[in-house]
Amino acid sequence: xxxxxxxxxxxAYIIGMLLLGLYFKKFVNSSEDYFLGGKSLxxxxxxMSIVVSDIGALDFVGVSGQAYRYGxxxxxxxxxxxxxxMLLAAFIFIPYFWRGGMYTIPEYLGRRYNxxxxxIASVTWILFFALDLGVLFWASAVLLNVLMGWPIWISIxxxxxxxxxxxxxxxxxxxxxxxxxxxxxxxxxxFALVFLSLYEVGGWDNMVDKIATMGPEYRNHFDIIQxxxxxxxxxxxxxxxxxxxxxxxAYMIGNQSxxxxxxxxxxxxxxxxxxxxxxxxxxxIPILVxxxxxxAVVVHPGLADxxxxxxxxxxxxxxxxxxxxxxxxxxxxxxxxxxxxxxxxATLFTKDIYEPFIKKGADDKHYLKVxxxxxxxxxxxxxxxxxxSSDFPGIYVAIQTFMSYFQGPIFxxxxxxxxxxxxxxxxxxxxxxxxxxxxxxxxxxxxxxxxIEDPFLYISWWSFLLGFIINVVVSLLTKxxxxxxxxxxxxxxxxxxxxxxx
Amino acid sequence: xxxxxxxxxxxxxxAKMIFxxxxxxxxxxxxxxxxxxxxxxxAKEDRHWWNNLKLxxxxxxxxxxxxxxxx
Numbered sequence: 001x002x003x004x005x006x007x008x009x010x011x012a013y014i015i016g017m018l019l020l021g022l023y024f025k026k027f028v029n030s031s032e033d034y035f036l037g038g039k040s041l042x043x044x045x046x047x048m049s050i051v052v053s054d055i056g057a058l059d060f061v062g063v064s065g066q067a068y069r070y071g072x073x074x075x076x077x078x079x080x081x082x083x084x085x086m087l088l089a090a091f092i093f094i095p096y097f098w099r100g101g102m103y104t105i106p107e108y109l110g111r112r113y114n115x116x117x118x119x120i121a122s123v124t125w126i127l128f129f130a131l132d133l134g135v136l137f138w139a140s141a142v143l144l145n146v147l148m149g150w151p152i153w154i155s156i157x158x159x160x161x162x163x164x165x166x167x168x169x170x171x172x173x174x175x176x177x178x179x180x181x182x183x184x185x186x187x188x189x190x191f192a193l194v195f196l197s198l199y200e201v202g203g204w205d206n207m208v209d210k211i212a213t214m215g216p217e218y219r220n221h222f223d224i225i226q227x228x229x230x231x232x233x234x235x236x237x238x239x240x241x242x243x244x245x246x247x248x249x250a251y252m253i254g255n256q257s258x259x260x261x262x263x264x265x266x267x268x269x270x271x272x273x274x275x276x277x278x279x280x281x282x283x284x285i286p287i288l289v290x291x292x293x294x295x296a297v298v299v300h301p302g303l304a305d306x307x308x309x310x311x312x313x314x315x316x317x318x319x320x321x322x323x324x325x326x327x328x329x330x331x332x333x334x335x336x337x338x339x340x341x342x343x344x345x346a347t348l349f350t351k352d353i354y355e356p357f358i359k360k361g362a363d364d365k366h367y368l369k370v371x372x373x374x375x376x377x378x379x380x381x382x383x384x385x386x387x388x389s390s391d392f393p394g395i396y397v398a399i400q401t402f403m404s405y406f407q408g409p410i411f412x413x414x415x416x417x418x419x420x421x422x423x424x425x426x427x428x429x430x431x432x433x434x435x436x437x438x439x440x441x442x443x444x445x446x447x448x449x450x451x452i453e454d455p456f457l458y459i460s461w462w463s464f465l466l467g468f469i470i471n472v473v474v475s476l477l478t479k480x481x482x483x484x485x486x487x488x489x490x491x492x493x494x495x496x497x498x499x500x501x502x
Numbered sequence: 503x504x505x506x507x508x509x510x511x512x513x514x515x516x517a518k519m520i521f522x523x524x525x526x527x528x529x530x531x532x533x534x535x536x537x538x539x540x541x542x543x544x545a546k547e548d549r550h551w552w553n554n555l556k557l558x559x560x561x562x563x564x565x566x567x568x569x570x571x572x573x
Binding site: 072075079080083084087090091095222223224225226227228229235236237238240241244267268269270271272273276277279280283442449450451452455458462 | 504505506507509510512514517518520521524525528532535539540541542543544553555558559561562563565566569570573
């Protein structure tokens with residue numbers, strides 16, 4: 001339970017965030033300001049924002065829980081599952097999107113393939129983000145329930161109210177600049193827990209020795225590379241093929257909430273640098289979210305639910321004051337994830353659905369208003385759908401399951417779209433539809449095909465591979481696009497030396 | 503096939519070498535990028551070694567490789 005000083009810290013944090021977010025309202029005069037921050041933001045703010053929006057309730061609670069159950073191999077998601085993909089994004093994809101003045105990833109797909117591909121991709125992301133919002137709200141409620149005994153619905157509604165207000169008024173500039181403060185608070189709170197937990201378990205070496213003596217199930221707890229025949233969801237084959245080659249790239253290159261931040265950069269160098277700076281910061285994340293889960297194995301052995309590891313550590317290790325700070329850090333992670341999803345989904349809906357299908361050629365203020373109203377509607381959907389995530393055994397695995405349905409096929413069409421001129425609109429469309437269908441099929445019948453506990457990494461790889469093959473075959477059978485249609489949309493070595501001639 | 507059974511003979515040490523080789527390959531590809539390209543967006547007179555994004559990338563990859571080498 002929180003002490004008086006903890007309540008003060010948490011309430012001061014929430015009010016501070018609200019005021020800071022609302023301050024940026026005055027910079028929002030057009031839809032470009034609302035969705036792209038007027039293309040004026042520096043790399044360091046964007047880099048911090050990318051990282052903090054990627055770690056929220058899911059990582060604090062879910063990754064700690066996974067680390068408790070499976071050990072350090074969960075860190076692969078922030079190490080090999082981020083850095084290579086972020087470098088590829090920084091040097092190849094982001095410059096194309098930034099120079100093209102795009103708002104959304106589906107907008108690129110629409111220009112490269114056709115309007116149908118754009119719409120399917122956009123609708124898929126909107127659905128995913130809406131479900132993601134529900135999972136985030138539920139994760140916050142789990143922690144609030146353990147720490148403070150608050151009823152689930154009060155926690156969900158309180159979170160939605162604060163984040164919704166500043167996102168509604170301040171747009172992506174408010175989202176990114178509040179993320180910067182949230183990043184700092186999260187790192188201070190997270191590292192405080194790590195250092196005190198390390199002290200409690202008698203240092204790193206002592207913790208490793210203790211866990212090693214706890215039984216055969218902990219034998220691989222400190223192996224980042226897990227054998228191919230492991231029963232955990234993280235065999236090295238899944239990490240290499242599913243995570244490194246597909247999911248990481250799909251996430252960093254094809255995820256609207258990540259890429260949209262880079263599109264707010266003030267120039268091309270800042271856009272590239274934001275991704276690389278973000279990749280450097282990303283390497284610290286496992287220390288914050290994974291180490292407490294490992295230390296909980298020593299401090300609280302035998303927990304039935306791994307997702308309880310972090311809340312139990314906070315309760316038993318941190319003194320008053322630091323509990324409030326840690327709680328603010330958790331809340332920071334949650335808010336940053338929610339605000340990104342809200343703004344990105346509003347951008348997708350306004351630019352990819354509303355503008356082309358519902359009202360073309362309206363004035364800019366109209367689209368600004370549509371973006372704001374969409375933000376509010378999404379907030380309500382997120383709150384309403386949050387109980388769904390309680391049906392899944394691990395919060396983090398739940399989100400990966402949602403993502404694995406379409407990450408593979410979307411990355412397949414993005415990759416071929418930017419690197420292969422011969423890819424056609426029909427190739428892209430069939431790859432997307434059949435690839436997503438195949439991923440859903442594999443998920444439904446996973447017990448028949450896979451031997452590991454949760455095969456989302458394998459599913460993303462196989463659906464990517466099928467999408468890739470379908471795209472190549474159908475493209476070769478259909479009419480190719482003209483050079484004029486492909487101008488500025490397909491990678492050419494010329495981009496490296498003739499930057500103005502895209 | 504779906505479970506990559508055909509790679510069951512690969513040891514954890516060999517698998518780790520595969521990851522480390524991947525980082526080395528990415529680093530090599532980054533070094534091949536034209537310097538002009540990584541500075542794009544910065545005025546010529548403001549270009550210094552510390553805003554050379556190739557160096558940033560190599561630093562990040564080196565830290566990543568050392569983590570995988572340790573664990």
